Amino acid sequence: MGKWTRRAVISAGVVAGGGLIVGVAIRPGNxxxxxxxxxxxxxxxxxxxxxxxxxxxxVTAIIPHAEMGQGVGTALAQMLADELDADWDLxxxxxxxxxxxxxxxxxxxxxxxxxxxxxxxxxxxxEGALIRTAHVLDLQIxxxxxxxxxxxxYGMRIAGAAVKEMLKIxxxxxxxxxxxxxxxxxxxxxHKASGRVEPYCAFAESASQMTPPVSPTLKSVDEFKIxxxxxxxxxxxxxxxxxxxxxxxxxxxxxxxxxxxxAPTFGGGIDSVDxxxxxxxxxxxxxxxxxSAEVSSMLGKFTYAESVAVVAxxxxxxxxxxxxxxxxxxxxxNDGVSSDAIFKQFDRDISAxxxxxxxxxxxxxxxxxxxxxxxxxxxxRVPFLAHTCMEPLNATAMVxxxxxEVWVGCxxxxxxxxxxxxxxxxxxxxxTVHNCFMGGGFGRKSRPDYAIQAAQLAVxxxxxxxxxxxxxxxxxxxxxxxxIQSRFRAALDDxxxxxxxxxxxxxxxxxDEAALIPYSVDVQDxxxxxxxxxxxxxxxxxxxxxxxxxxxxxFIDEVAVAAGQDPFDYRVARLQHLPRQLAVLTKAxxxxxxxxxxxxxxxxxxxxxxxFGSIVAEVVEVTVKDGNLSVDRVVAVIDAGYAVSPDGxxxxxxxxxIYGLSAALFGEISIKDGxxxxxxFHDYQSVRMSDAPAIETHIIxxxxxxxxxxxxxxxxxxxxxxxxxxxxxxxxxxxLPIKNVDLQAARESTATMG
Amino acid sequence: MTVITVNGTEQKLQxxxxxxxxxxxxxxxxxxxxxxGCGMAQCGACTVHVDGTAMRSCVTPLSxxxxxxxxxxxxxxxxxxxxxxxxxxxxxxxxxxxxxCQSGQLMSAAALLATNPSPSDADINIAMAGNICxxxxxxxxRRAIKSVAGVQQFDPAVTELAREINNG
Numbered sequence: 001m002g003k004w005t006r007r008a009v010i011s012a013g014v015v016a017g018g019g020l021i022v023g024v025a026i027r028p029g030n031x032x033x034x035x036x037x038x039x040x041x042x043x044x045x046x047x048x049x050x051x052x053x054x055x056x057x058x059v060t061a062i063i064p065h066a067e068m069g070q071g072v073g074t075a076l077a078q079m080l081a082d083e084l085d086a087d088w089d090l091x092x093x094x095x096x097x098x099x100x101x102x103x104x105x106x107x108x109x110x111x112x113x114x115x116x117x118x119x120x121x122x123x124x125x126x127e128g129a130l131i132r133t134a135h136v137l138d139l140q141i142x143x144x145x146x147x148x149x150x151x152x153x154y155g156m157r158i159a160g161a162a163v164k165e166m167l168k169i170x171x172x173x174x175x176x177x178x179x180x181x182x183x184x185x186x187x188x189x190x191h192k193a194s195g196r197v198e199p200y201c202a203f204a205e206s207a208s209q210m211t212p213p214v215s216p217t218l219k220s221v222d223e224f225k226i227x228x229x230x231x232x233x234x235x236x237x238x239x240x241x242x243x244x245x246x247x248x249x250x251x252x253x254x255x256x257x258x259x260x261x262x263a264p265t266f267g268g269g270i271d272s273v274d275x276x277x278x279x280x281x282x283x284x285x286x287x288x289x290x291x292s293a294e295v296s297s298m299l300g301k302f303t304y305a306e307s308v309a310v311v312a313x314x315x316x317x318x319x320x321x322x323x324x325x326x327x328x329x330x331x332x333x334n335d336g337v338s339s340d341a342i343f344k345q346f347d348r349d350i351s352a353x354x355x356x357x358x359x360x361x362x363x364x365x366x367x368x369x370x371x372x373x374x375x376x377x378x379x380x381r382v383p384f385l386a387h388t389c390m391e392p393l394n395a396t397a398m399v400x401x402x403x404x405e406v407w408v409g410c411x412x413x414x415x416x417x418x419x420x421x422x423x424x425x426x427x428x429x430x431x432t433v434h435n436c437f438m439g440g441g442f443g444r445k446s447r448p449d450y451a452i453q454a455a456q457l458a459v460x461x462x463x464x465x466x467x468x469x470x471x472x473x474x475x476x477x478x479x480x481x482x483x484i485q486s487r488f489r490a491a492l493d494d495x496x497x498x499x500x501x502x503x504x505x506x507x508x509x510x511x512d513e514a515a516l517i518p519y520s521v522d523v524q525d526x527x528x529x530x531x532x533x534x535x536x537x538x539x540x541x542x543x544x545x546x547x548x549x550x551x552x553x554x555f556i557d558e559v560a561v562a563a564g565q566d567p568f569d570y571r572v573a574r575l576q577h578l579p580r581q582l583a584v585l586t587k588a589x590x591x592x593x594x595x596x597x598x599x600x601x602x603x604x605x606x607x608x609x610x611x612f613g614s615i616v617a618e619v620v621e622v623t624v625k626d627g628n629l630s631v632d633r634v635v636a637v638i639d640a641g642y643a644v645s646p647d648g649x650x651x652x653x654x655x656x657x658i659y660g661l662s663a664a665l666f667g668e669i670s671i672k673d674g675x676x677x678x679x680x681f682h683d684y685q686s687v688r689m690s691d692a693p694a695i696e697t698h699i700i701x702x703x704x705x706x707x708x709x710x711x712x713x714x715x716x717x718x719x720x721x722x723x724x725x726x727x728x729x730x731x732x733x734x735x736l737p738i739k740n741v742d743l744q745a746a747r748e749s750t751a752t753m754g
Numbered sequence: 755m756t757v758i759t760v761n762g763t764e765q766k767l768q769x770x771x772x773x774x775x776x777x778x779x780x781x782x783x784x785x786x787x788x789x790x791g792c793g794m795a796q797c798g799a800c801t802v803h804v805d806g807t808a809m810r811s812c813v814t815p816l817s818x819x820x821x822x823x824x825x826x827x828x829x830x831x832x833x834x835x836x837x838x839x840x841x842x843x844x845x846x847x848x849x850x851x852x853x854x855c856q857s858g859q860l861m862s863a864a865a866l867l868a869t870n871p872s873p874s875d876a877d878i879n880i881a882m883a884g885n886i887c888x889x890x891x892x893x894x895x896r897r898a899i900k901s902v903a904g905v906q907q908f909d910p911a912v913t914e915l916a917r918e919i920n921n922g
Contacts, residue, residue, distance in 0.1 A: 069852030069889045239853030240841040242787020242827035249786035316777045390791055390854040390888045439854025440888050471792045647848055655851055658890020681796035690879035692892035
C-alpha cells in the first residue's frame with residue numbers, strides 16, 4: 001500500500017520547500033478559526049486542526065485517515081489523549097473531512113523530516129510549508145502502515161501536548177497563578193495551592209485564540225498512561241448490530257442502482273452493445289456507456305478503460321440486465337497473453353539481464369562463485385493476486401445544481417475528490433467526498449475508478465445512483481499484486497559459511513529495500529530487470545515485501561540446509577550486527593520451542609522480515625499427512641518500537657498472517673487470452689475457519705522508532721510456511737500457491753547444485 | 755404479493771418473487787446490516803435466519819421464503835437495550851476489524867449455538883465454513899463463540915505439542 005514513497009514526497013517537497021530556509025516565514029498561527037466551520041458542531045470548540053472540545057468536556061480527535069478495519073482512529077486517539085492527559089472515557093474521534101484544509105501535513109513532515117534536526121525557530125516556517133505541500137499533494141491517504149508512525153508520532157502527540165499547554169496557559173491567566181503551578185490531569189486543570197479544579201472545556205474558548213506551540217514537551221515512555229494500554233475500539237458496537245454504515249449502505253431518496261462491466265482484456269474497449277434483451281427486463285432504466293477516465297497522480301498517469309453500466313430500480317434487475325447484454329469487445333494486442341507466456345518472458349528477461357539495475361552490489365561476485373566449495377541456485381515464482389476486499393467496490397453519487405456528492409469507502413479521499421472533479425470537468429469545490437467505513441481496503445481502495453464511474457452515472461441519469469460491482473468484476477478488474485520471478489545463487493565455503501549472495505528479479509516496486517537481506521554477507525549482488533506486462537499494477541498489502549519475503553527467506557533456508565545447519569541457528573550467526581532483528585527472531589524461536597523435535601509428518605519453519613519500520617519473525621508448525629496439509633500454529637513476534645494499542649497490534653498481525661496465508665495456500669490470478677480467469681470466492685479462495693491456525697503474537701517494546709502494524713505481519717508467513725513444509729516432508733516449494741503442489745509426490749532435491 | 759415476517763414484523767411485498775431475499779431486505783426494507791459479498795453463497799456475508807436456520811440470502815429467492823420468519827442482524831438482539839450474548843462476546847474479544855462480514859458471522863454462530871449449545875472445534879469449523887473473513891479474525895471468532903458456549907478452550911496444536919513434550 002505504501003505508494004507515497006519517501007523519495008517521491010521529498011522530491012515534491014523540494015519544490016514547495018525551496019523557500020523553506022530563505023523564504024518568508026509562513027506562520028500558521030492557529031488554523032482552528034478557519035477550519036472550525038467544517039468540523040465544529042454546536043457547543044464544540046476547535047482548538048487545533050486535529051482537536052476539538054465540547055461543552056461536556058468531551059475531546060474529539062480529528063483523524064486524517066480512513067478506517068478499513070485497522071482501528072486507526074482508536075490508536076491515534078490514544079496518542080493524542082495521552083499527551084493531552086485527557087480522561088479516556090471522555091475521548092471520541094471522527095474522520096477528517098475530505099478537504100484540502102485537512103490534508104495530512106504531519107505525514108508529509110514525517111516523510112520529509114524523519115531524523116532531521118530542525119532548530120525550533122525554523123519549525124513554524126517548516127510547518128507552514130508542509131501544510132501547503134500536503135495540500136498540493138492531496139495527502140490524506142491511508143496506507144504504507146504509516147498512520148501511527150507518521151500522523152501519530154508527528155501529528156497527534158504534538159497536537160495533544162500543544163493543546164494541553166494552551167489550556168494550562170489559559171487557566172493560569174484566568175486564575176492569575178504561575179503556569180508551572182497548573183496541572184493537567186484526566187481532562188481537568190488543577191491548581192493545588194488554591195484548590196481550584198476546572199474541566200478543560202472551561203478554557204476551550206480562550207485557548208482557541210492562541211497559536212499552538214509547534215514543539216511542545218512530549219512525554220517519555222514511562223509517563224504514558226493511555227498509550228500502551230488495552231482499550232476497546234470505539235467502532236465495534238456498530239459492527240456487531242448491523243448499524244455501521246459502509247458506502248453500500250447509503251440510502252438516498254429516488255436512488256437508482258447500477259452495475260458495470262469493462263473489457264475483460266485490460267486495455268480493451270467496447271465495439272458494440274446489443275441492449276435489446278436488457279431493456280426488456282422489468283426494472284431496467286438505462287444502459288450507459290461510460291467513457292474512459294485519465295487520472296494523474298504522483299505515480300504517473302493511468303487511464304481507466306471505458307465501461308458499460310446497466311441502471312435499474314434495484315440491484316437485481318441491474319445484474320440481470322448486465323447478464324442479458326450482448327457486448328462485443330474490441331480486440332487488443334494482448335488478446336493472446338497467458339500466464340505461461342508471462343513467466344516465459346520473465347525467465348527470458350532475467351537470463352538476458354538487459355539493463356539490470358543493482359539494489360546493492362558489493363564485493364567480487366565472480367571470484368567468490370569461482371572459489372566456492374559449493375554453489376546453489378534456485379528460481380522462485382509468485383502469481384498475480386487480487387485483493388478481494390470483503391465489500392465489493394461500490395460508490396453512491398448524486399449531482400444537484402452542478403455539485404456532485406459521492407459516498408465511498410476509500411484510502412485517499414482528497415485524491416478521489418480531485419479525480420472525480422477532473423473526470424466530470426467540475427471545479428474541485430463542486431465535489432464533496434463522504435468517506436464511509438471500508439469493508440476492507442488492502443491497497444485496492446486507493447484507486448478511484450469505481451468512484452468516478454458512480455459520479456459519471458449520477459450525471460448521466462440526473463438521479464442519485466448506487467453503483468455496485470459484481471464480485472466477478474471486482475476480481476477481474478483489480479489492480480494486481482504483480483507476478484514475479486526471482487533467481488538466486490549462493491556461494492558457500494567448505495565450512496558452510498555464506499560467502500556470496502546473488503539475486504535477480506523482475507519488476508521493481510516499493511519499498512525500495514524489499515529484496516535486501518539482513519544477514520551479514522560480504523559479497524552481495526541484488527538487482528532487477530524490467531519485464532513489463534499489460535496487467536495493471538496494484539499495491540497489495542505489504543507491496544513488494546509480499547513476494548520478496550517469500551523469496552529471500554526461503555532461499556536463506558535452502559542455504560542453511562546446504563550448509564547442513566539448523567535454519568534458525570544459521571540466521572542467528574549472521575544477525576549479530578542487528579540486535580533488534582536478533583532479539584525478535586530469538587524470541588519467536590523460544591516461544592515456538594524451536595529446538596524441541598516434532599513427530600514425523602510435522603514440521604516447523606521460521607522467517608524474518610523487516611518492513612514498514614517494524615521487525616517481524618514468524619514460526620509456523622504444520623502437519624502433512626497423506627498429502628494433506630494442516631497449518632496448525634503460528635507464533636509471531638513484532639518489534640514496532642512501541643505498541644500504542646497492544647491488542648490492536650496483535651489483531652493486525654493476526655490479520656496480516658491470514659491474508660498472506662490465503663495467498664500462500666490458494667491465491668492465484670491466472671491470465672488467459674489477456675484476461676483474468678478467476679471470478680469469485682469458489683475459484684479465488686480465501687482461508688476459512690477450518691484452515692486457520694492458532695496464532696500467538698508477542699510484542700517487543702524496544703523503544704526504537706515507531707513502526708507500522710498493518711502490513712508487517714504478511715511478508716514472513718509464506719516462507720515460514722513453505723520452510724515448515726520442507727521440514728516436514730523434504731519438499732521445497734518454490735512456486736506459490738501451495739494448492740498447485742502435490743505434497744505426496746516424491747521429495748525434490750534441495751536447491752540444485754551447480 | 756409475497757408475505758414474510760422480518761424481525762417479528764409482517765411485510766407485504768410487491769416485488770418480483772425471483773428476487774433474492776438479500777436485495778429485498780436491503781432495498782425494500784432498508785435493513786442494510788445484511789451484506790452482499792459474492793452473490794453465489796460462497797462468502798456468507800448475507801447470512802440470515804429463515805425459521806431459525808442459517809441461509810445465504812443472496813441465492814434465496816423471495817418466493818422460497820414466502821410465509822416464513824426471517825431474522826436479520828438487526829433482529830438478533832433480544833431487545834433494544836440488550837445485545838445477544840454473541841454480540842457481547844464479539845465486543846469482549848474485539849473480533850471485528852473492517853466489520854463487513856460480521857453480520858453474517860454472527861448469524862451463522864447464533865444458528866449454531868441455538869441447536870448445539872456446546873460445539874466442539876469441529877462443529878465450529880463446519881458451522882462457520884461458509885463465512886469468509888478477509889481480515890482473518892477466525893481465532894477471535896472461535897474464542898468468542900466458545901466464551902458464550904462456556905466450553906473450556908483448548909487449542910489442538912498446543913495440546914499436541916504438550917503431548918510431544920511429555921513424551922520427550
